[in-house]
Amino acid sequence: MMRIEAAQKVRVKELLAGEFEEVSIEGTRYFRLPWGSVSRVRIMGLVLDSTMKEDGSFATLELHDGTASIQVRAWDEDVNSLIDPDTGRIYGTGSIIDLIGRVRSWKDTIYLSPVLVMKVRDPNAILLRELEILRRELRLRGKPKLRNLKEDIKVIIRALKELGPLSAEEVADLLKGEVDDVRMLLDEMVTSGLLYESRGKYGYVGQR
Template sequence: MRIEDVVLGQYIRSPDGTQPSYLLTPWGEQVTRVRVMGTVVDKFIREDQGYATLRIDDGSETISLRAWQETAKELDKFNLGEIIDVVGRVREFNGEIYLVPELLIRVEDPNWELVRELEIIAMRREALAAGVKPKFVKQEPKELNITAPAEIAETAEIEEEPLPVVPDELKKKVAIAIEKLDTGSGVDPIKIANELNLSLAQINDALRVMFVEGDVFEPATGKFRLAR
């Protein structure tokens, strides 16, 4: 996606917390993860390296990448002016949409930016041919609120936590349950919880870790399949 399609989207939270949050893009897509490419234009690393942010720009908009604990050290490997290809989970805090990166690729050849742009143009043409009309919501001017980086780090940590510790035995049980319940379109976490007689929070933690480790993927929002 172009970054503008992410930051101009609408972040939707489940009223009762039983369904995963997602981003509704101007093109009508419901996504929990996106892939964007941009140039690093700003960088902040807290002194204890427990929190880090990068801001990337692809010419359409900018977006913040945020990381905590061990993952923060991965962001520290990138410098201003470098191009990054990012796969990340979409999150929102205090009205700002940002990404929690799960895959960071340094782009050595800037021609890949043109390739990505052509890929996006092709996808948009397909969408327009199918009758999809993007709905870009005009953004109202916001009052400038300058906050010290340390304060941003402290408030952001409330919003996002590092990966939970999940026993291998639990991950195996979840994998077996998915294999049993999956009919081809993926399995809802609540069904896995019912199958294993465990809490939804335990299942969501396990799925989050399994996704990062590449054991499962989401064919649709809120549904999981085994990665074979």
């Protein structure tokens, strides 16, 4: 039986910083990311723009996940995967989708070829996806010794909304954690676009 490799959840900015492996394995060309090589990726994001040829033979959309944007291109029967099940037309601006696809390139431009596209109806799913990616990064770097990553992130966001920008030391006091561990988590949240850092203090991007 053929083994189907799971699609790896990634950020667009990771794809734009990656490169193709020089050789293919069993006919599959892998794409090298900072933390490993993948054959398929999974990205959740907002559709910024979309177009489709009148005869339905080609469609493209621009997908933004909060870190960067990337084009999704589909030909012939694959165009159907970019059709919104609610409207019968190509996903329009403002739609949120969860896309599994293969990384491709044309004239040095990286794009995605869709394998499966799912419509996302709950905007909170984007935050949950970011938490999943954060867990992977922290696990690879050496996970901070905090109680519960998901709960700690919720506490941090809630505190920053209510109190405004805080230093790593102030957040560590709230979490009853080690300053170095908390600072690592805060920096990852800055990288992911959830927080910003200015003059040694961290703030929630929604209140900037």
